[in-house]
Amino acid sequence: MMWINLAGFLLIALIAWWFWFYQAKGVEAQSGQAVEILVHDGVYEPARVQVPQGQPVELVFLRQDASPCAAMVEFPDFGISRELLVNKKTSIHLPAMLPGEYPFHCQMNMYQGSLLVK
């Protein structure tokens, strides 16, 4: 039982690390170019986008996921909430930002992504 318990606690630690503490690298956005984010299969791809500080950013969402969960994307730091239509591109312009991490997600927080401003 001891090994099972150890394995269980190790699994808990792995869960916490993988989902909360791991700092994944973002896809780097080229200066002045729009970043296309695909919404499909329950995720944003890419889910982490690295953008340079002090420059406005254009994100173009293309929703290919018909699930109602994917219908809205929210940027809580900017008070932005936008509807994404299936198989349509929706562009969101964000102002120049200071360094930091700016999350975006669906209304139910199930689709999650973030902007890393460096």
Add this chain to the structure above:
Amino acid sequence: MKHEKHKPEKTHEDISTASTDNGEPMGEPGETQLLIDGASCSSCVLKIEQALKAVPGVQSASMNFAQKTASVRGEANIDALVQAVEKIGYQAKPVDGLDDSRVLDEKEQAEQAYYRQLIRKTVVALALGIPLMLWGLLGGSVSVESPVERWSWFVVGVLTLGVMVWSGRHFYIGAWKSFKNHTANMDTLISLGTGAAWLYSMFVVLFPQWLPAMARHVYFEATAIIIGLINLGLALEVRARGRTSEAIKRLIGLQPKTARVIRNGQEQDVPIEAVRLGDMVRVRPGEKIPVDGVVTEGRSSVDESMLTGEPMPVSKTVGDEVAAGTINKSGTLVFKATRVGKDTALARIIQLVKQAQGSKPSIGRLADVISAYFVPTVMIIAVLTALAWLNFGPDPRIAFAVVTATTVLIIACPCALGLATPMSVMVGVGKAAEHGVLIRNGEALQTASKITTMVLDKTGTITEGTPRVTDIVPLAEDIDENRLLQLAASVEAGSEHPLAEAIVAEAKKRDLGLLPSSGFEAIAGHGVKAEVAGKEVLLGNEKLMRDMGVDLGDATQRGQTLARQAKTPMYLAYGGHLAGIIAVADPIKPDSVEAIRRLHDDGIKVVMLTGDNRETAEAVARQAGIDEFVAEVLPEHKAEKVRVLQAAGETVGMTGDGINDAPALASADVGFAIGTGTDVAIESADVTLMRGSLHGLADAIAISKATVRNIKQNLFGAFIYNVLGVPIAAGVLYPFLGILLNPIIAGAAMAFSSVTVVTNANRLRFFRPRGSFGRKSSVSAQPLTESGGKDHDVD
């Protein structure tokens, strides 16, 4: 180190789309929509299509003759497409984004297709799961003991795998992709729950000898039924969600598809997108008005209730404005188009409602924070549950551990938490729009529900805003009524103040010619002065006279008597001597008293601000049932009065016109701009009341309270569901009551928890503010408040 983040004040201005800047999505990737003009016969279609196909980069081109639109796929330059069409003698222009009705149609089609897909998946999963469940319930063996059972369950396991692949593939793919992204969502929980049940069952089938006899139980039916139920729940959610946007659908449905324009003396029906500014448009009785414009010919009554909530038709004649989406009732009208496309009042209202429906008030923030950490937390709870059962549970421990961990994963529902707020906001904002109340965002909706003090501007808000002269009192020997009025009107001729307009109108009514005046000067909040017939004329309140050194004698008593009758006395001095008093009254709107009583019923204190003198203000306050008033307030000081109330701990709503009162509206916790029909100044306030009636204000408060109540119900339900459901699923009741939740029941509960939230939000669709419609009221029919008004101490 936490960095300070940049937060723009007006984020909506930073939003735009790749095709337009108004928030509409672009078309199909690689697809361009063109509006074609000049195609009069179906043979033109072929020519146009061929011309478009000849443009380099075009993959396909097809024209819809009825809609006069062409769809072009490929990577061609838009200018090249337009030139190609113009070269063969037709006009073409890119469609300005997608029109709302088309967007709506496409959205509904996509939802329908998704709904059907989910139902098919449900049927397949339940077709396997229900017979398996019945088999178990009717006493059939669900354990693996004999070789026959082993082979039979192996076949069932493979069939279940088929169901997982066909009906539940989207869960597993979503879970895997989320995992790779270091995120977890509902798919993760479903995949882990159903996957664990299937893997354990297959382990039992393949290696029964490795498990104690009591633990050789299979759970294939749980896997199949859970997948079926969750698909069913999603399908029902899609349906219920569709109903939450009925209000916006109704607004979009108001927009006619075509318009009858008169060009070169000929009438022709053209698509709505082809109507240009300045076009003359004819609307016959019973037809919808296609774009905004000004009537140039005809007389009719127009039903504007769909936009303003005003039930009575409004009469329209030459010079009056008409708005797209309203219905022409009786006569034929010809009008000149002044706003088309995205600029019409209807289009702006739709845009505002859509934006507001997508916004989230702060009440939902806690749910957002929780749902961000929810899924990994549930996964950890599931592991702890399994460990607890393995360490302390009865035999067969392994089976108990698997069942309870699976049930924990399945019952947890982050979606219900996430849906609780936005669904209610969606319905509440739509409901408000139905009542002619445009709410800018969810935060305004939430704050409106907490208002403790409502500040009302008097003129145009409580009163009609169209004063008329009621008394002319000459007080100099050589001046009679008409002379006094003539002098006043001559001074006021250049002023746009409502009181000035009343004086000039009365002079016109009496056919009094105006005298030439010069040196006009407005003294804000006090009056005006100018030179007429060589002498200085002063017209204004008592303070103006005193400041200018005019001896009022006992005229002030006369003035106060008039003021006590809710009239505004204006003193006129000619050549430095008092010449008389002209009193103007602005009647209280017929339904203001009742609307103010509705605010009182909601526990809101009502305060009136006015530039009028104390006596007039007191009389109006008494008649309208106002709790407190502040008289002689200069326009620029209204905002300060609002701040004083806020400093006293009140949550203050301010209602006034969107232009003069803009600073006060901005200072208030919630600013309500009271509109004049469809001429909306929707940019100026948190809430715009399309009707002139204060009932719109009471409706807005009632709807906001109902919506916030609904959000709280949803949040409470979702919290309680998870807080109780997860421990019960983990088996906390088992040691005391011997109760263990079946994973299938957990699946059903999870599937319907989201539907319940959406359904509860949908109840708001049937909410009707008390007394909002059909109430006939008049000032005279209402009892006057006994206490009357009292000055509000603002210092």
